[in-house]
Amino acid sequence: MSSSGLCGICGRTGAGYTCDRCGSLVCERHYEASVGFCVECAGEVGGGGPSGSGDGRPDDADTYRY
Ligand SMILES: [Zn+2]
Ligand SMILES: [Zn+2]
DSSP: OOSOEEOTTTOOEEEOEEOTTTOOEEOGGGEETTTTEEHHHHHHHHHHSSOSTTTTSOOGGGTTOO
16 A cells, blocks of 8 residues: 555554564564564564474465465
8 A cells, every 4th residue: 555654663654564474564673684574573583493383384474475
């Protein structure tokens, strides 16, 4: 829709990135481009690698992507 949205973390306008994990719209400051996640997800995923829950189960991230 709009080219600018509200960051799901800081609430500022100009969020142009979507987290590939939780789908949150975030601004550049709160988006980790190296992993494609927001900083919250990047912190969880990058902190300890794949968690024990949901292993062997494909991520649903691609389901609702075109
Ligand atoms: Zn932000
Ligand atoms: Zn996220």
